[in-house]
Amino acid sequence: MTAAPDALCRHCLLPVGRRGFTRTVNGEGCQFCCYGCCIAHQVNSGSGDASEAAWFLVRLGMGSFLSMNIMLFSLLVYSGAFSGADRRVLPTIHLLLWGLATPAVLILGEPFLRETWSQARRGRLTSSALIVLGSLAAYAYSTLAVFHGGGHLYFDTASMVLMLFTLGRYLEAAGRARASRDLAPLLAAESELATVVEGVQEHRRPVREVRAGMLIRVKPGERIPVDGLIVEGRSHTDDAVITGESRQIAKAVGASVLAGSINLDGPLLIRSSGAGSDSRWAQICRSVRDALRQSSRTQRIADRLVGAFVPIVLALAGVTLVYWVQRLPLDQAMLTALSVLVVACPCAVGLAAPMAHSLGIGQLARHGCLVRSPGALEALACTPVIAFDKTGTLTLGRPHLVDLASDGVAEDEVLARLAALERHSEHGLARAIALAASARGLDPIAAEDVQIVAGRGLRGVVHGESVAAGSAALMRELGWVLPPALFERAELMAASGYSVVYVGWSENALVGRTRAALSFDDTPIPEARATIDALRGLGLRVMLLSGDHAGAAARVATTVGTDEWQADLLPEAKRAALDQYRARHGAVAMVGDGLNDGPGLAWADVGIAVGSATDLARESADLVLPVGGLWLLPWVVGRARAVRSTILANLAWAFGYNLVALTCAVLGLLQPILAAAVMAGSSLLVVLNSLRLERLPGPSYPSAPQLSAAAQAASDPQPREQGQRRELAWLKAES
Amino acid sequence: MTYYALLFIAGFAGSFHCIGMCGGFACALGADARGASATSVRHLLYNTGRLTTYCFLGGLAGGLGQAICTSLGSRSEPGAPLLSASLDAGQRALAVMTGLLMIVMALRFFGVRGWHRVKSGFGGSTLVISLRSLLGKRGYAAPLAFGVLNGFLPCPLVYAMVAQAASTFDVLSGCLTMAAFGLGTFPAMLAMGGLGRLLAPSWRQRGVRLAGGFILALGLVTFGRGVLPMMAGHGLHHLWHIA
Numbered sequence: 001m002t003a004a005p006d007a008l009c010r011h012c013l014l015p016v017g018r019r020g021f022t023r024t025v026n027g028e029g030c031q032f033c034c035y036g037c038c039i040a041h042q043v044n045s046g047s048g049d050a051s052e053a054a055w056f057l058v059r060l061g062m063g064s065f066l067s068m069n070i071m072l073f074s075l076l077v078y079s080g081a082f083s084g085a086d087r088r089v090l091p092t093i094h095l096l097l098w099g100l101a102t103p104a105v106l107i108l109g110e111p112f113l114r115e116t117w118s119q120a121r122r123g124r125l126t127s128s129a130l131i132v133l134g135s136l137a138a139y140a141y142s143t144l145a146v147f148h149g150g151g152h153l154y155f156d157t158a159s160m161v162l163m164l165f166t167l168g169r170y171l172e173a174a175g176r177a178r179a180s181r182d183l184a185p186l187l188a189a190e191s192e193l194a195t196v197v198e199g200v201q202e203h204r205r206p207v208r209e210v211r212a213g214m215l216i217r218v219k220p221g222e223r224i225p226v227d228g229l230i231v232e233g234r235s236h237t238d239d240a241v242i243t244g245e246s247r248q249i250a251k252a253v254g255a256s257v258l259a260g261s262i263n264l265d266g267p268l269l270i271r272s273s274g275a276g277s278d279s280r281w282a283q284i285c286r287s288v289r290d291a292l293r294q295s296s297r298t299q300r301i302a303d304r305l306v307g308a309f310v311p312i313v314l315a316l317a318g319v320t321l322v323y324w325v326q327r328l329p330l331d332q333a334m335l336t337a338l339s340v341l342v343v344a345c346p347c348a349v350g351l352a353a354p355m356a357h358s359l360g361i362g363q364l365a366r367h368g369c370l371v372r373s374p375g376a377l378e379a380l381a382c383t384p385v386i387a388f389d390k391t392g393t394l395t396l397g398r399p400h401l402v403d404l405a406s407d408g409v410a411e412d413e414v415l416a417r418l419a420a421l422e423r424h425s426e427h428g429l430a431r432a433i434a435l436a437a438s439a440r441g442l443d444p445i446a447a448e449d450v451q452i453v454a455g456r457g458l459r460g461v462v463h464g465e466s467v468a469a470g471s472a473a474l475m476r477e478l479g480w481v482l483p484p485a486l487f488e489r490a491e492l493m494a495a496s497g498y499s500v501v502y503v504g505w506s507e508n509a510l511v512g513r514t515r516a517a518l519s520f521d522d523t524p525i526p527e528a529r530a531t532i533d534a535l536r537g538l539g540l541r542v543m544l545l546s547g548d549h550a551g552a553a554a555r556v557a558t559t560v561g562t563d564e565w566q567a568d569l570l571p572e573a574k575r576a577a578l579d580q581y582r583a584r585h586g587a588v589a590m591v592g593d594g595l596n597d598g599p600g601l602a603w604a605d606v607g608i609a610v611g612s613a614t615d616l617a618r619e620s621a622d623l624v625l626p627v628g629g630l631w632l633l634p635w636v637v638g639r640a641r642a643v644r645s646t647i648l649a650n651l652a653w654a655f656g657y658n659l660v661a662l663t664c665a666v667l668g669l670l671q672p673i674l675a676a677a678v679m680a681g682s683s684l685l686v687v688l689n690s691l692r693l694e695r696l697p698g699p700s701y702p703s704a705p706q707l708s709a710a711a712q713a714a715s716d717p718q719p720r721e722q723g724q725r726r727e728l729a730w731l732k733a734e735s
Numbered sequence: 736m737t738y739y740a741l742l743f744i745a746g747f748a749g750s751f752h753c754i755g756m757c758g759g760f761a762c763a764l765g766a767d768a769r770g771a772s773a774t775s776v777r778h779l780l781y782n783t784g785r786l787t788t789y790c791f792l793g794g795l796a797g798g799l800g801q802a803i804c805t806s807l808g809s810r811s812e813p814g815a816p817l818l819s820a821s822l823d824a825g826q827r828a829l830a831v832m833t834g835l836l837m838i839v840m841a842l843r844f845f846g847v848r849g850w851h852r853v854k855s856g857f858g859g860s861t862l863v864i865s866l867r868s869l870l871g872k873r874g875y876a877a878p879l880a881f882g883v884l885n886g887f888l889p890c891p892l893v894y895a896m897v898a899q900a901a902s903t904f905d906v907l908s909g910c911l912t913m914a915a916f917g918l919g920t921f922p923a924m925l926a927m928g929g930l931g932r933l934l935a936p937s938w939r940q941r942g943v944r945l946a947g948g949f950i951l952a953l954g955l956v957t958f959g960r961g962v963l964p965m966m967a968g969h970g971l972h973h974l975w976h977i978a
Contacts, residue, residue, distance in 0.1 A: 061880020065784060068791035068883070072910060075794050079801070079906040 008292060011037035012176035013183050014354045015293050021118070035111050035128070036169030040177060059107050060166070066104035067159035070097055074156035094153055098146045101155035105139050108162035125310040127345045133314075134341040134672065135161045141334055152331050154338075154672075161342055161676040168680030172351060175687030179355050179694075182362030183288065194225035194276065197269065210276035218268045226259050227279045228270040235266030242280060242368050242626055260284065287370050287624075291361055296375040298647055299353035306349050313344040313662075320666050328668075335672060339665035343675035344658060348686040352650035355690040360643035367699055368626035369636055376622035380606045380637060381644035385585045386535060387578060389592035389600065390546035390556055393610055393630065394532075395522040397593070399429055401436040402498055405489040406516040412442060414516040418503050420447035420462045421469050429501060429520055453477075457501070466512060467505040480504045480512040490517035497521075497551025522552070527631040528560040530702035534634035536561070538641075543581065545574050545590075545600070574600045591633065608633070635699035646693055650686045657682040739915040742896070745953070746919020749892045749946035777878045782921055784882020789893065789917040790910045792886070796901035797909020800829055804904050826904055827961040833898040834958025840895035841951035845944065895950045902957045 009016050010030040022031050023038050032038040039060070073093060076082065082090050112128040112135075119126045138158040145153055193204040197215040207225045210216065218224050220235065236248040239261040248264060251257060257270060260281030276282065295303070317340040324333035357374040364371055371377055391397050404411050419437035422430040424447065437444070447467070450460035456477070457470015468478055472490070475482050482502070494500045498519035506512035532542050544565035546553040553567035566577050578600065581588040590597070590604030593611060601607030602620035609621035610630050625632055661678050664670040670678070804826050886893075896916045900909035 057884065058877050058880040061784070061883045062876055065787055065879060065883045068787055072787075072791055072794050075798050075906040076910070079798070 007031045008289070009033035009037050011041035012173055012358075013180040013292065014176065014358055015295070021115070034169060034173065035115060035166075036171075036173030037176070038111070038173075039166065039170045040173035063104055063108040063159075063166070064163060066100045067108065067156075067163045070100050070104060070159050071156050073097055073100075074153070077153075094146045097153055097155045098143060101139060101142070101159055104155075104159040105135060105162065108159065108166055109135055112162070112165070125314070127306075127310060127347060129310060130313060130341045130345050131161065131165050134338045135159075137334060138338055138672065141331060145331075154331070154335065157335070157338065157672045160673045164673070164676040164680050165345070168347065168676075168683045171680070172347065172683045172687055175684075175691060176351070176355050176358075179359045179687075179690055180362060182366050183292070183358060192223070192225060195219075207276035207282070210272055212272055212274050214272045216270045216272055218263045218270060220263055220265050220267060222263055224257050224259055224261050224263055224268075224270065226270070226272040226276045227274050227281075228257060228272040230255050230257060230268055231271050232269035233267050235268050236264040238262045238264055240367055241284065241365070284365060284368070284370055287372055288361060288365050291371050291373050292358060294373045294375070296353060296357065296373070296378050298378060298651070299357075299374070302349050302353060302651060309344065309349075313341065316344070316662075316666065317341045324668060332668075336665065336668040338672045339668075339670045339675040340662065342672050343661040343665045343670060343679055345679050347679065348654035348657070348682040349651065351683060351686050351690075352654050353647045355687065356643050356646040356650065356693060359690060359693045360639055363693070363696075363698075364636060364639060367632060367635075368629060369632060370624040372622050372624070376606055377640045378644050378647070379587065380589060380608075380623065380640040383540075383587045383589045383606055385541045385543060385581050385588045386633075386637075387543040387545045387581065387588055387590045387600075387604065388532075388562065389590070389597045390544055390548055390553060391522060392593035393591055394528045394544070394556055394560055395524050397522065399432045399499060399520040399522045401432055401518060402521045403493060403519040404516060405486060405493070405518075407483050407486045407514070409515045411516075412440060414503050414518070415440060416442045416445055417447075417462050417467050417505060418469055418501075418518070420445045421450060421458050421460050421467055423447065424450040424460070425452065425458055429499065432520055433518075462505070465505050465507065467503070468512065469501055469503045471500075472502055475502050475504055475514045478504075478512060480506075480514055482514040486514060486517055490519075493517065493519035495551055497549070497553070497555040499552070522556075524556055524559050525628075525630060527702045531631050531633055532560045532562060534702075535637065536563070538634060538637055540637070541585065543577075545569055545577050547571075547574070571597070571599045575603045578603050591630075608636075631702055632699050639696065642693055642696055646690055650689055653689065654682060654686055657685070739911060741949070741953075742899075742912055742915035743919040745896075745946060745949035746916040747922060748919075748949060749916070750920035750923035776875065778925055780875055781878040781882040781885070782924055784879045784884075785886045785920075785924075786882075786914065786917040788883050788886025789896075789913040792893070792897050793900035793913025793916075794906050794910035796897045797903050797912070798906045800826075800833075800901040800904040800909065801906065803829060829904070829961075830902050830957050831961030833902040834954050834956075834961055836898040837895045837950055837954025837957060840891045840898070841947045841954055843891055843947075845947050892946060892950070895954070899953055899957065902960075 007016050008014065009032050011032060014033055016031050016033040021038075022029050030041065032041065073096065077090070077093065082093060109132065112132050115126065116129045116132045120129070135158040138154040138161070142153040142155050142158065192207050194207050194210055195217040196203050196205045196210065197217050202217060210226050214226075215231070216226060216228065224237065230251055230253050232253065234250070234252040237251050237257060238248060239258055241260040242258045251268075256273070257263075257268070258281065259276070259279035317337045320340050321333055321337035324336045327333075328336075353374070357377065360377050361371045361374065388394050404414065406414055415433070415437045418433050419442065422433045423444065445462060447460045447462045450458060452458055453470060453474055456474040457468065459466065459468040459470075459474075459478070461467065468474060468480070472482060472487065482504075490500050490502065498521050501518045501520070502514050503516045503518065504512045504514035535542055541564070542562045544553060544557045544560075544562045546556070546565065546567045547569050548567060550567040553565050557565035569577060574597065578588050578590060582605070587605040589606040589608060590600050591608045591610060592598075592601050593609065598620045601609060606623065607621040608623045608625065610625045611627035623636065625636070657678070661670065661675065661682075665675055896913055900912040903909050903912055
């Protein structure tokens, strides 16, 4: 029986791939990617007397018993314990060895034989074919030697090779399962059960059946299954999977909780605010599952190499046999060929990339970062340039009032009228104005007859007087006077990158006059500077690609410390800029909020969306950071690099190990049993090397000093003042 | 023979240590419904399985010791379990290493923790849990398989003895070393299984100390063989008797 190739292995949660098969464990059909996972799963799931897992262990135990006895007697024979006077017992010993070896080979070799057979019927040769061929050849030769006399016996080789490979595969699977430990809750999420309260009764139901408005009970220590509001109880939650930051947050009645976070210390009753399968948590889980099913380029190359490896090794073993048989007795030549077969088993190569990937994806997911394909991690690791979108990514995307220049009127008066007008606007600046007005304690006043002048601003009537707010063009269109001093100050504001709004009104039904100019600014987010510094510390070039005008882009670029910036870019121009960087540096990653830079994210080699769960961003970004998770980026880059270097090290080890061992085997320097041990060792090495990724530290939010340094840089007026002076000189020269 | 007798006694004393984990298993293996003889067979099979693993480990360790010494250019004949033959450089180095290992192990029996418990991340704990599923199975294959796998469970006593086996530089002697030790654990383990009665904790404590003492003595002697090459077989024999 074979499994669907895109399913995930029951034990190690990696894709089962082409070698996968289905086995019934405890009456349940389970899919496994390899024999090792099958063993490990059966060993772990053993419970009750009737379990097949127990039967499996009995088989392993018996196999070990037999092969250990074979090994013992063989060792004694080799070490010369039966020489001299004891020589006549040798035939009996040989017969005994045969009696022990036959069941041992059958018991231990059966799974390998079965795999070889099922693959061979589909015209494929896998590495188990090598093991089967090797051990069966040794067994057959030795059996002939027992019954037709002469020659050495290699029953120990046959059984120990099988046992070592079984052991190697078990250890490998155990290691892989540990690597995917972070992923297990993610993959189980959809089938997780939630305690639904209906009246006085409580039912356990799958999360996907939970609808909005249902009451869910969550015990301390449990994962909150759906988004919702707390209706009863108080507790602390850990939202690391959603926000990336692992800390306890106090929650009481009325507070909202997010699916996926852990309820730490108190029982909660939650009213679900959406269907169980719509939460961000469910989306995270689905995308992780999708990501795991894909394989990266490195992995595909490695798989193709392994596919080509087996026939080559068979040929090599044949050549080795033919070569040595002319120089050595048949049995020794055969043993050499056998070592070649056994040592070339490319188990570790197939393991090199997926294990590191699943570790990386799992750890990122635990901090709320989604990786949509394993290839994205590798691509991010070798990207030398990161381009940022400005608004909403490096800045809060919420402008605030910076300066107000008035022409002899009170600031409060200006703000009050402006606020009255802007209440009718949806413009981004309207919020900033309302905030500024309420900060000064101004009471809202009513405006009538408000019209939006497209692309220019607004006009309306306040207290019976006509009021207008917008660009200088609007003022000119209205024919209102714009005092030169005010205009000069406003131009200065615009030159240093602020958005400028003119406000004017008529008095006593006369022609209106422009009374004030206000400048607005979008603040960089607090951790932007620390993040950019950290990225530059990682050797990356950081670019700013903004659709905003040059002044604003330049100021943000200086504040957060990017290497280069480009402004006034339309989406097509952003793509051209990305192409330019790609041509110059090889590859480029783009970070955006996914709202207005979807095309840019899709165009870059790695698109990183921050804080957006919108479908567009999920479609176009390869990596999605949680809301407010820009600070995680350096950690993500570091992690991606660690994953990539682990994969490369794994491949180097696996291939290097195989090649060196293969050379030794071809030259006849390696005993088959030692060869098998060497192979088990190489798998173990790859597993342990990958598990080193587990030890890397988690992300840490920029510390207070880092943030304050950034804030200082942001408020440092020095560069701006110089700029102003220069602009001023230029303006004077012009006039 | 003195040597093997000593190992047997070490095993016997050490089996009070085994009662902790393996004894629990032996108890859980329980009685066979088909009567006393079937029960005895069951326990005998379990212990045979354990002994097989020990012998295998011993043989392997001895073989490894032999291989290392041969590759280091040892000229003296292999197989010096009775401490009579003098050792060459390679064997001495190995003796020092295994001796130190045994001393460290022995100190652990007296409560001295030289290093943190070796983490058997994948393997040990998983195996223990899964082994429980074998206990209830009928038939004779299960107890044997159980014993075999049980033998691989991490145990400082076994490690110390394997180290001793490695310092014999011979397959047969290594195998016999472990066999003597394993047979030494038979009486207590069989009694545990048959009677299912736990010994008083104070007795267990004493047994564990005694086993630790034996291992310490063995370790010191092995170490001594490495660093005191001048001491001839006789002197060491003398030491043995004192120990």
